Amino acid sequence: MATMQLREAINLTLHQEMERDPNVICLGEDLVGGMGTAGGPEAIGGIWKTTAGLYAKFGADRVIDTPISESAIIGAAAGAALAGKRPVAELMFADFIGVCLDQIWNQMAKFRYMFGGKTTCPAVIRVAYGAGRNAGPQHSQAAYAMMTAIPGLKVVIPSTPAEAKGLLASAIRDDDPVLFFEPKALYATRGEVPEEEYLIPFGHARSVREGEHATIVTCGQLVGTAEKAADTLAKEGIGCDLLDLRTTSPLDEEAILDSVETTGRLIVVDENPPRCGLAADIAGLVANKAFAALRAPIQLVTPPHTPVPFAPELEQAYMPSTAKIEAAVRAALNYR
Amino acid sequence: MQLSRELMLRAYRQMKVIREFEERLHAEIQTGEIAGFTHLYSGQEAVAVGVCEHLTHDDYIISTHRGHGHCIAKGCDVKGMMQEIYGRAGGLCKGKGGSMHIADVDKGMLGANGIVGAGAPIAVGAGISAKLDGKGGVSIAFSGDGACNQGTTFEAMNMAVVLKAPVIFLFENNHYSEHTGVDYAVGTAGDIASRAEAFGMKVWRGNGCDFFETFELMREVIEYCRAGNGPAAVELDTERFFGHFEGDPQRYRGKGELDRIREERDCLTNFRAKVTGAKLLEAADLDALDAEVLTLIDEAVAEARAAPRPSADNVLTDVYVNY
Ligand SMILES: Cc1ncc(C[n+]2csc(CCOP(=O)(O)OP(=O)(O)O)c2C)c(N)n1
Ligand SMILES: [Mg+2]
Numbered sequence: 051m052a053t054m055q056l057r058e059a060i061n062l063t064l065h066q067e068m069e070r071d072p073n074v075i076c077l078g079e080d081l082v083g084g085m086g087t088a089g090g091p092e093a094i095g096g097i098w099k100t101t102a103g104l105y106a107k108f109g110a111d112r113v114i115d116t117p118i119s120e121s122a123i124i125g126a127a128a129g130a131a132l133a134g135k136r137p138v139a140e141l142m143f144a145d146f147i148g149v150c151l152d153q154i155w156n157q158m159a160k161f162r163y164m165f166g167g168k169t170t171c172p173a174v175i176r177v178a179y180g181a182g183r184n185a186g187p188q189h190s191q192a193a194y195a196m197m198t199a200i201p202g203l204k205v206v207i208p209s210t211p212a213e214a215k216g217l218l219a220s221a222i223r224d225d226d227p228v229l230f231f232e233p234k235a236l237y238a239t240r241g242e243v244p245e246e247e248y249l250i251p252f253g254h255a256r257s258v259r260e261g262e263h264a265t266i267v268t269c270g271q272l273v274g275t276a277e278k279a280a281d282t283l284a285k286e287g288i289g290c291d292l293l294d295l296r297t298t299s300p301l302d303e304e305a306i307l308d309s310v311e312t313t314g315r316l317i318v319v320d321e322n323p324p325r326c327g328l329a330a331d332i333a334g335l336v337a338n339k340a341f342a343a344l345r346a347p348i349q350l351v352t353p354p355h356t357p358v359p360f361a362p363e364l365e366q367a368y369m370p371s372t373a374k375i376e377a378a379v380r381a382a383l384n385y386r
Numbered sequence: 387m388q389l390s391r392e393l394m395l396r397a398y399r400q401m402k403v404i405r406e407f408e409e410r411l412h413a414e415i416q417t418g419e420i421a422g423f424t425h426l427y428s429g430q431e432a433v434a435v436g437v438c439e440h441l442t443h444d445d446y447i448i449s450t451h452r453g454h455g456h457c458i459a460k461g462c463d464v465k466g467m468m469q470e471i472y473g474r475a476g477g478l479c480k481g482k483g484g485s486m487h488i489a490d491v492d493k494g495m496l497g498a499n500g501i502v503g504a505g506a507p508i509a510v511g512a513g514i515s516a517k518l519d520g521k522g523g524v525s526i527a528f529s530g531d532g533a534c535n536q537g538t539t540f541e542a543m544n545m546a547v548v549l550k551a552p553v554i555f556l557f558e559n560n561h562y563s564e565h566t567g568v569d570y571a572v573g574t575a576g577d578i579a580s581r582a583e584a585f586g587m588k589v590w591r592g593n594g595c596d597f598f599e600t601f602e603l604m605r606e607v608i609e610y611c612r613a614g615n616g617p618a619a620v621e622l623d624t625e626r627f628f629g630h631f632e633g634d635p636q637r638y639r640g641k642g643e644l645d646r647i648r649e650e651r652d653c654l655t656n657f658r659a660k661v662t663g664a665k666l667l668e669a670a671d672l673d674a675l676d677a678e679v680l681t682l683i684d685e686a687v688a689e690a691r692a693a694p695r696p697s698a699d700n701v702l703t704d705v706y707v708n709y
Contacts (some may be wrong), residue, residue, distance in 0.1 A: 079564070086570025087562070088640030094565040117535035117571040118502050118563055149501065149536075184421035184473070186484045188500035356705050360484030361473030362421050367698035 052245050057237040059211035060100045060176075063218040064138065066247055068108050071136060074222060076104055077114035077123055078140030078176075085115045097142055098178055098237055120149040124175060128158040128227075131173035136222060144179035144193040144231060158227040159202030170225040174218075179207075180271050180321060181358045181369055182235035190358035190365070194270070195322035197229045198298040198331070204252060205299040207231040209273035211241035216250030217296060223249070233271035253300035261289025264379045265309040267332055268319035269295040272370055276319050279375035290379060298328055306332060307340050314345035315382040319370050324352040346385035349378035387602065394667060397439055397597060399675045401431040401654055403464060404455045406683045408628070411454075411471065414687060415632045421473055424485045427455030429595075429627035432653035433558050434459035436600030437526060440608045446494045446512035446525040448505040452626075453498025456528055457488045460495040468686040474693040481696045482704065502563075503536025505529060506555060510542045513551035513617070522612040524552045532563020534578045535571055543585040546617035554611055555582055555619040558594060560626040565638045582619030594622030595651040598660065625651045 054062070068074045082105040084093025091110075095102030105113040116123050120141060127139035141147060147154060154175065161171045181190040198205045204226050208214035214232065221228040258273060259280045268276045273294045280290035291309045295302065310316050316336050318329040329350040336348060351370045359365055389397075408428040414420055427434070430452075438447065438459035449456035457467055462478060470477030471485045478488055489497035496512060499505050509527030516523030533539060534557055546553040557578045561568045568576040579589040588610065592603045600622060607618050625647040629636045636644070661667040 080566055083565040084567075084638040086567025087565070087638035088643065089565075089638035093638040094635070097564065115566065115570070117566075117573075118532045119535050119537065121537050146501070149503070149538075183423075184484070185423055186486050186500060187482070188486070189423065354702055356701055357482075359482045359701055360422060360487070361477075361481030361696050363473070363695050363698060364481060364701050367701045 051242045053240050054211055054243050055238050055240050056211040056214050056232070057098055057100050059215040059243045060218055060232065061102060062245070063215045064101065064104055065107065067219060067222045068104065068112065070247070073134065074136045074138060075112045075114065075130065076101060076138045076140070077116055077127065079116055079118055079123070079142055081140060082113060082115040098234065100232070101140065120146050121153055124150040124153040125157065127173040127175065128153055128161070128171060131158070131171040131227070132161065132169060136172050138174045138176060138222060141175060141177040143189050144177040145188050145191045147177065147193055147197070154197070154203070154229070155200055159200050162226070163202060171227045172225045174221045174228045174230055176230045176232060178234035179231045180233050180235055181365055182271065184360055184362055184365055186360040187357040192321035194229070194231045194298055195320065195327040195331070198328060199326070202227065203299060204228045204297065205231070206252065206297050207233070207270040207295070209233070209270055209294050211239070212243045213250065213256070213294070213296065215243055216248050219247060220249045220252060224252070231270060236271050236274070250296065252297045253302050254296065255302040255305040256294040256296055257292070258294050259290055259292040261291045261313070263289045263313055264291070264315040264317055264382055265306070265313045266290050266292045266317045266319060266375065266379070267295065267306055268293070269298060270321065272319050272321055275370060275372055276375055279372040279379065282372065282376060283379055288379060288383065303335060303339070306336065310336050310340045311343045314343050316344070317349040317351060317375065317378045317382060319351040319375055321370065322352065323355050324350060325355055327352060346382040349382050351375050351378050387605070389601070391667065393439070394661060395671060395675065397435050397601070398657055398672060399679060400435045400439070400459055401597065401657065402675060402679045403682065404431045404434065404458050405654055406679050407454060407458065407464065407468070410683050410687060412628060412632065419691070420471060422484050424471065424632045425452040425630065426628040426632065427452050429625040429647065429651070430558055430560060431455055432597040432600050433594040433622050433624055436597050437556060437604050439601060440604050441494065443492070443494050444516070444519070444521050444523040446496055446509065446516065446523070447528065448496040448509045448512070448526070449498045449528050450505060450530060450533065451486050451498065451500055451502065452530070453486065453488055457490070457495055457498065460490070461493045462488060462490045462495055464682060465686045465689055468690040469693050472690040472693070473695065474690055475696040475700065476693050480700065480704070503529070503533045503538040505533070506539045506542035509553050510546050510549070510551055513546060513553035514549065517552055524554060524608055524611045526554045526556050528556050528558060530563060531557065531559040531561065531568040531572060531576070531578060532566070534581070540585070543582055543587065543617070543619070547586040550614070550616035552611045552614070553617040554607060555617065557582070557619065557621045558624050559621055560624050562626065562630065562638070564630045567638070579619060579621035587617045587619055588615070589619045589621070591621050592623070594624035595653045595656065597653055597657050
């Protein structure tokens with residue numbers, strides 16, 4: 051075990067996977083940082099420092115610093131994956147999915163189905179997502195709910211450094227296209243991480259806290275927020291069963307339903323706006339498959355149906371918080 | 387063409403406002419009071435002012451993530467901008483957008499923009515609208531040497547040519563997109579104008595650190611577009627004096643590069659040397675403007691710091707016109 055930042059855990063995984071499999075290639079903007087400058091390659095080492103050192107070790111053919119051309123980057127990842135490589139493409143912000151949506155939605159997500167199951171498209175798209183850095187409406191979106199809605203894509207959202215490592219390794223080895231959402235507000239958070247290789251399978255939620263009174267389902271950076279809420283409530287004798295989904299596609303339905311069968315109360319915490327979002331999706335699942343177990347209305351803790359605002363006070367009001375999660379748990383418990 | 391004294395004073399003042407705005411932000415950001423990502427325009431002032439001094443509110447511009455200079459040059463209220471950057475309720479966009487989204491559509495300023503390459507197509511639409519209005523209005527898309535690599539920019543250039551829209555694709559080549567050099571990222575050996583030319587439009591090139599050169603060149607370009615000749619492209623060579631964003635360690639720069647560009651390519655110093663050397667203006671005229679601008683920026687910062695913050699319920703407003 052070593053203590054490392056989430057960004058370092060990602061960096062270590064990229065090193066290990068590139069070392070392990072010569073078909074793994076990385077591409078993205080400023081991935082190397084310093085190309086064509088006096089400072090030279092690796093002068094910066096990636097805007098989030100997640101790709102530092104890769105170029106020096108694996109060279110320009112496998113660590114590809116691209117112009118600002120998201121459609122071409124993601125399209126190239128799709129093509130390289132069809133042609134036998136395992137590309138790991140980086141979008142600096144999840145919001146830039148908007149620039150290259152065709153390549154994700156109409157191309158890589160559909161190849162296998164359209165081609166009658168005759169091909170695979172093992173591409174990973176790493177994106178930095180989420181609010182909390184006052185980056186404004188075009189640099190703060192969560193966007194994983196939108197991607198979860200697309201058949202053919204797998205969607206992964208790590209919540210800690212150790213989770214990031216095991217999930218990214220699985221994503222790179224997976225034969226389907228994977229959207230890998232890195233919580234950018236957590237890049238610098240530290241945690242214990244096993245240095246050796248390990249894989250965390252998709253579709254298996256992580257039990258973060260066990261409790262019998264209410265189920266809290268969430269993912270990504272909100273796992274930490276929910277953990278704090280659960281710990282506060284635990285001091286009052288309210289036990290929360292906290293699930294970190296890890297992957298929203300595939301979704302661990304069983305873990306959610308099992309927990310709700312015990313607690314009878316569900317709180318879904320999601321960073322996407324509420325309409326057609328993850329919270330509504332999971333609420334629908336539970337209403338459909340565990341209706342009889344419910345003892346209170348399902349509580350949805352999401353931002354409002356608005357873009358992400360810039361000003362710190364507004365962004366705080368926008369985001370799900372420990373206070374909002376606690377209030378939702380209490381509302382469920384106080385119902386009848 | 388010999389510029390009037392009034393125009394020279396106004397241009398100098400505008401460039402100075404941009405410079406002081408940015409230098410002051412650079413200092414204030416260190417205090418931690420300003421949230422988010424801020425990209426400063428210092429070094430490129432002659433471009434924004436050399437372009438916008440030719441425009442009226444019937445002309446449109448669209449800007450980039452590095453938008454403060456374009457906003458000021460197009461007439462956005464400096465104090466409202468400062469409040470926006472401080473995330474205050476009285477900001478030009480009520481604190482909802484921040485540095486990367488300052489806009490004042492009534493003044494033809496269609497916004498700074500956080501998506502690199504988003505501006506050029508939007509400028510084509512504004513150009514189509516200006517053409518329909520028939521008042522000779524033009525639409526200008528400011529783009530960087532990085533943004534010129536987006537497919538959106540290519541599509542917009544071709545469409546403007548096809549539609550003969552009065553759009554000017556204004557490329558500010560400051561030699562870097564984030565931490566990457568232009569020679570690496572732009573396949574035509576860093577030459578952006580020739581690429582635009584290949585789309586079938588007339589192009590101009592110039593020194594974007596020289597106000598007089600930029601201003602004269604833009605006079606020609608804008609006359610050309612106002613006359614209904616269709617789009618044009620301009621590549622201006624310029625420098626950014628700060629990092630890509632505030633906090634950038636700039637290890638990609640050459641040794642002494644920052645000192646050298648401030649020494650040799652500062653549009654304000656060069657302006658002053660030129661006009662005083664040719665006895666067009668007195669140093670005292672410029673000194674007086676410097677002092678006035680400093681006071682303006684001092685006030686803007688003090689007022690922004692003291693201004694009320696937005697209340698939480700403002701999150702919900704302005705999503706739709708009605709709903
Ligand atoms: C679609 C998109 N991709 C990437 C970014 C991240 N980004 C912001 S500014 C920038 C560099 C832009 O370079 P250039 O166009 O030369 O403008 P400059 O910063 O030099 O003013 C990048 C890559 C972005 N904001 N939007
Ligand atoms: Mg540039």
